[in-house]
Amino acid sequence: MSESTNLLGSLADRIPKPTDSKPTDVPATGSWADETASLTTTTNTAPYPSVDGDVKDTPTEISQADGATEAMEGSALEDPEHEVKVTLADLQHDINSPLFSTQSFKELNISDHILQGLYAMGYRKPSKIQQKSLPLMLSDPPRNMIAQSQSGTGKTAAFVITILSRMDFKRNTTPQALVLAPSRELARQIEGVFQTIGRFVEGLTVVAAIPGSIQRGAPVQAMVIVGTPGTVMDLIKRRQLDTSILKVMTLDEADNMLDQQGLGEHCMRTKQMLPQLNQILLFSATFPDEVKAYAAQFAPNANAITLERDRLTVSGIKQMYMDCINGEADKFQAIVDLYQCLTVGSSIIFVKTRSSADRIAEALNKAGHKVVAVHGAFEGADRDRILQEFRDGVAKVLITTNVLARGIDVQSVTMVINYDIPTKGRNDEPDAETYLHRIGRTGRFGRVGVSISFVFDRKSFGILSQIAEQYNIALQPLNPTDIDGNERIIQRIIKSSRAGVNLTN
Numbered sequence: 001m002s003e004s005t006n007l008l009g010s011l012a013d014r015i016p017k018p019t020d021s022k023p024t025d026v027p028a029t030g031s032w033a034d035e036t037a038s039l040t041t042t043t044n045t046a047p048y049p050s051v052d053g054d055v056k057d058t059p060t061e062i063s064q065a066d067g068a069t070e071a072m073e074g075s076a077l078e079d080p081e082h083e084v085k086v087t088l089a090d091l092q093h094d095i096n097s098p099l100f101s102t103q104s105f106k107e108l109n110i111s112d113h114i115l116q117g118l119y120a121m122g123y124r125k126p127s128k129i130q131q132k133s134l135p136l137m138l139s140d141p142p143r144n145m146i147a148q149s150q151s152g153t154g155k156t157a158a159f160v161i162t163i164l165s166r167m168d169f170k171r172n173t174t175p176q177a178l179v180l181a182p183s184r185e186l187a188r189q190i191e192g193v194f195q196t197i198g199r200f201v202e203g204l205t206v207v208a209a210i211p212g213s214i215q216r217g218a219p220v221q222a223m224v225i226v227g228t229p230g231t232v233m234d235l236i237k238r239r240q241l242d243t244s245i246l247k248v249m250t251l252d253e254a255d256n257m258l259d260q261q262g263l264g265e266h267c268m269r270t271k272q273m274l275p276q277l278n279q280i281l282l283f284s285a286t287f288p289d290e291v292k293a294y295a296a297q298f299a300p301n302a303n304a305i306t307l308e309r310d311r312l313t314v315s316g317i318k319q320m321y322m323d324c325i326n327g328e329a330d331k332f333q334a335i336v337d338l339y340q341c342l343t344v345g346s347s348i349i350f351v352k353t354r355s356s357a358d359r360i361a362e363a364l365n366k367a368g369h370k371v372v373a374v375h376g377a378f379e380g381a382d383r384d385r386i387l388q389e390f391r392d393g394v395a396k397v398l399i400t401t402n403v404l405a406r407g408i409d410v411q412s413v414t415m416v417i418n419y420d421i422p423t424k425g426r427n428d429e430p431d432a433e434t435y436l437h438r439i440g441r442t443g444r445f446g447r448v449g450v451s452i453s454f455v456f457d458r459k460s461f462g463i464l465s466q467i468a469e470q471y472n473i474a475l476q477p478l479n480p481t482d483i484d485g486n487e488r489i490i491q492r493i494i495k496s497s498r499a500g501v502n503l504t505n
């Protein structure tokens with residue numbers, strides 16, 4: 001493996017220096033080979049400040065929110081017994097990695113039918129987040145949970161097991177649990193996890209509430225509803241979804257779901273239409289500071305599992321960048337040069353806009369390279385079909401926008417390309433959370449993957465540098481002209497990824 005080079009160090013002269021920037025000397029200790037992670041569990045013994053309703057306007061609410069943030073970070077409530085230090089250097093063999101613990105699913109006292117489902121899926125041991133969150137979420141009386149752990153570490157199963165354990169199977173045509181996710185694809189995927197983990201659970205009924213899935217006027221008759229916020233809100237308003245005995249609500253990708261610039265409004269309004277809930281569960285790999293307050297208000301008195309910001313990246317993902325100095329033409333050529341590597345395993349190429357996804361897909365297909373594209377302008381049925389082709393390996397290269405940046409679990413993805421570095425806002429601020437979620441589409445559950453971020457000018461260098469600084473990561477440079485060298489480096493990593501697949505089987 002060639003030596004990791006600090007992006008900031010090697011290219012400092014090309015990076016614009018914001019006036020308030022911190023020192024740009026990022027230590028190389030954040031590289032994938034050697035990293036110690038700390039997962040902190042905060043058991044809440046004192047009530048969080050709680051605000052119901054629309055929380056974004058009044059000064060009182062803001063000050064309560066500040067208090068909540070402090071509590072969530074564990075300043076007053078941290079239980080040192082839950083402090084866990086794990087070595088991430090070799091996820092595939094280290095029993096102390098965030099993926100495994102010595103505790104078994106059986107010790108959790110979950111039903112035999114759920115256990116059977118977990119074992120049938122090849123889950124032998126709970127991952128760290130499952131080990132830490134499940135005892136807290138399954139305890140009675142039920143408590144809210146705000147849980148954070150790295151991408152691909154098994155958060156879905158944690159809330160699925162909890163929800164299945166809380167259902168009354170005699171009332172399986174009435175909604176009892178609601179799970180909201182930011183995209184139709186993720187909602188469908190979560191529905192599938194319920195079906196597979198719950199396959200031996202007699203009487204389980206699960207329905208996806210996504211655009212086009214429920215006929216107008218038809219009642220939603222299932223105990224678990226997994227949907228997107230707009231559709232679910234409409235179904236409740238139109239009285240197609242009976243909320244009278246609903247007791248558990250989960251937001252997957254919770255920071256995205258509570259984002260006040262985006263889906264937050266829908267989620268808040270949906271919650272206001274629900275009866276008193278027994279349990280609210282918020283899960284994500286990222287909880288940026290500005291969302292923590294809303295999270296604590298949405299799920300009052302929650303137990304919280306949080307990660308330090310510089311421990312958020314998955315050590316199995318080898319993060320690289322390529323300087324495509326002539327901009328668009330070089331970026332396109334780089335994809336063409338990398339094509340061989342892209343099709344060993346599967347790859348996702350993230351771009352900023354729908355039109356560039358279409359344009360690049362068309363150009364690559366014209367050049368004889370088979371790729372597919374999916375984004376928000378596609379019809380739902382087409383989105384489902386193309387993603388299924390990608391999951392099945394029929395299509396090996398997927399070009400998409402942020403719509404698929406979060407949650408999508410396709411274990412064969414060995415490479416993620418940031419064709420455009422993720423930014424947010426009118427001023428193109430670095431979008432560090434989206435970067436983390438995008439690269440997290442590879443390196444799932446202990447596998448090894450590669451991410452390559454394309455930069456081409458001072459601005460894009462600056463943005464990527466700020467993201468690298470935020471997570472304390474060192475990005476390895478790839479030389480765009482050394483096509484063979486790059487292929488060797490990438491193939492070597494991808495091959496070790498294939499070895500890793502056996503780990504969880």
Ligand SMILES: Nc1ncnc2c1ncn2[C@@H]1O[C@H](COP(=O)(O)OP(=O)(O)OP(=O)(O)O)[C@@H](O)[C@H]1O
Pocket residue numbers: 122123124125126127130149150151152153154155156157284285406407408409411440441444445504
């Ligand atoms: N205990 C386990 N043993 C083996 N595999 C597991 C276990 N728990 C989860 N997995 C597998 O790990 C993969 C990642 O899980 P999941 O999609 O829930 O991750 P996540 O933490 O929600 O990721 P993201 O933050 O990207 O949404 C899935 O393929 C899942 O089947």
